Structures are given as structure tokens and as C-alpha cells.
Amino acid sequence: MNLNNRVAVVTGAARGIGRAIAIELAQRGAAVVVNYNTSEAAAHEVVEHITSRGGRAIAHKADVSRPDEANALIKAALDAFGKLDILVNNAGITRDTLLMTMSEEDWDAVIGADLKSVFNCCKAAVRPMIRARYGRIVNISSVVGLVGQGGQTNYAAAKAGIIGFSKSLAKELGSRNITVNVVAPGFIPTALTDVLSEEQKQAVLKATPLGRFGTPEEVAYAVAFFASDEAAFITGAVLTVDGGLVMH
Numbered sequence: 628m629n630l631n632n633r634v635a636v637v638t639g640a641a642r643g644i645g646r647a648i649a650i651e652l653a654q655r656g657a658a659v660v661v662n663y664n665t666s667e668a669a670a671h672e673v674v675e676h677i678t679s680r681g682g683r684a685i686a687h688k689a690d691v692s693r694p695d696e697a698n699a700l701i702k703a704a705l706d707a708f709g710k711l712d713i714l715v716n717n718a719g720i721t722r723d724t725l726l727m728t729m730s731e732e733d734w735d736a737v738i739g740a741d742l743k744s745v746f747n748c749c750k751a752a753v754r755p756m757i758r759a760r761y762g763r764i765v766n767i768s769s770v771v772g773l774v775g776q777g778g779q780t781n782y783a784a785a786k787a788g789i790i791g792f793s794k795s796l797a798k799e800l801g802s803r804n805i806t807v808n809v810v811a812p813g814f815i816p817t818a819l820t821d822v823l824s825e826e827q828k829q830a831v832l833k834a835t836p837l838g839r840f841g842t843p844e845e846v847a848y849a850v851a852f853f854a855s856d857e858a859a860f861i862t863g864a865v866l867t868v869d870g871g872l873v874m875h
């Protein structure tokens with residue numbers, strides 16, 4: 628699978644899973660726009676990591692929950708590299724608490740960063756992709772979007788929303804040679820999962836047939852596959868990368 632001459636935007640690519648995705652796509656030949664919101668130094672480190680190995684990358688700051696900033700992010704890719712082939716919507720946050728104690732702000736923040744961001748970036752990206760008659764959109768959901776999780780009604784709603792959104796968009800764009808697929812990771816140790824208690828982590832581990840947590844790189848391999856020409860006949864799919872935690 629090579630991505631030579633492809634141009635990719637990866638949201639939330641300064642750290643965690645997004646960082647691994649940006650590096651994996653670049654290693655396979657894609658020019659990458661490394662989006663960040665607050666992690667500026669880390670984003671520049673990812674760009675340096677890629678360019679020092681002969682790849683092409685730029686960093687671009689955008690809060691993708693905001694339509695104007697998402698538009699500017701896609702424009703940055705077009706301005707820097709002349710086209711956009713691959714969009715990976717990876718940015719996400721959690722604000723875990725029981726519904727009883729969940730504030731409207733907790734709800735809005737997670738829906739904005741995790742779901743509206745996907746709408747914003749896809750809406751900005753589809754026009755150039757339709758014009759080019761080519762596109763690969765990969766949206767990062769979660770197994771929580773498939774099976775739910777107490778304390779995460781906001782996050783589960785956003786992640787399940789991504790799945791319905793992606794299947795619908797796949798139907799809209801199939802005739803234009805644009806695929807839309809979803810990767811749903813299980814438990815991948817990152818800053819996002821640091822907030823969980825040891826007890827919660829051990830419970831996930833016990834329920835995972837492969838008996839370990841995943842790595843950001845293992846999620847990135849699945850994204851690279853969906854982004855490749857080899858995945859040309861796959862759209863509207865949801866691939867779990869979770870060690871067997873959820874078999875749907």
C-alpha cells in the first residue's frame with residue numbers, strides 16, 4: 628500500500644492516535660497537514676519527524692469544532708499541496724460523568740469536538756474531492772459508539788453519530804469515487820485514557836480476548852488501509868481495532 632502523491636489532512640495529529648496516523652500516512656508517501664488545536668510544539672515535532680525522514684508535512688492550527696477554522700484547515704492543504712485526497716477526522720475529547728451530573732457545557736463540548744468537527748471538515752473537503760473525482764474519508768469513532776458506556780452519554784452519542792453520518796455520506800458520495808469509512812478503536816493508552824482508574828483499565832483488559840491494550844500505530848495501520856487504493860471497493864464500513872473487545 629503506497630500513498631505516493633496523495634495529500635492528507637489529519638485532525639488532532641500532534642499527539643496520541645492522530646500523531647501515529649500522520650506519521651504512518653507520511654511514511655507511505657502522503658504529504659500531510661498536521662492539524663492541532665492547543666499542542667503547537669508537539670505538532671511541530673511531528674512535522675519535523677516527517678520532514679527529517681524525507682516526507683512532506685506542515686502544521687496547521689484549527690479548532691475543528693468551529694466551521695470557519697475547519698474551512699481554513701482544508702484550504703491550507705489545498706494552498707500548500709494543491710489538492711486533498713485523504714481526510715482523517717481523528718480529533719476528539721471526553722468529558723466523562725453520569726448524565727445526572729452532566730452539564731450542558733460537558734455535552735456541547737464533546738458533541739462539538741467529536742461530532743460537529745466531522746461535519747465541519749467533511750463539508751469543507753467534499754467540494755474539492757468531488758471536483759477531483761477522488762477521495763478517502765476516514766472517521767475515528769470508538770467501540771463506545773457501538774455498545775455504549777456508562778458515564779459517557781455525550782461521547783457515545785458523538786461516536787455513534789459519526790457512524791450514522793459516515794454511512795449516509797458514503798451513500799451520497801459513492802458515485803463520485805469518494806469512500807467514507809470508520810475506524811472504531813478499543814482501548815489505546817493515550818492522554819485520553821489516562822483519566823480512567825486502574826480498576827476500569829483492568830476490567831477492559833479482562834474483557835479483551837487478545838489480552839492487551841492496542842497501540843496508536845495499530846489504529847494507524849487500519850486508517851492507512853482505508854486511505855489506500857487497495858480499499859477502493861470498501862465504503863460505509865466500520866472496522867473495530869480493539870483486540871476483540873467488541874465483536875459486532
Ligand SMILES: NC(=O)c1ccc[n+]([C@@H]2O[C@H](COP(=O)([O-])OP(=O)(O)OC[C@H]3O[C@@H](n4cnc5c(N)ncnc54)[C@H](OP(=O)(O)O)[C@@H]3O)[C@@H](O)[C@H]2O)c1
Pocket residue numbers: 638639640641642643644645662663664665666667689690691692717718719720740744767768769770811812813814815816817818819820
Ligand atoms: N485512546 C483510546 O483508547 C481511544 C479509543 C477509541 C477512540 N479514540 C478516539 O481516537 C481519537 C484520538 O484520541 P487519542 O486517544 O489520541 O486522544 P488524545 O491523545 O487526547 O488526542 C486528542 C487529539 O484531539 C485533538 N483535539 C481535541 N479537540 C480538538 C479540536 N476542537 N480541534 C482540533 N483538535 C482537537 C487534540 O489536539 P490538541 O492537543 O492540539 O489540542 C489531540 O491531538 C479521538 O477521536 C478518540 O475519541 C481513542
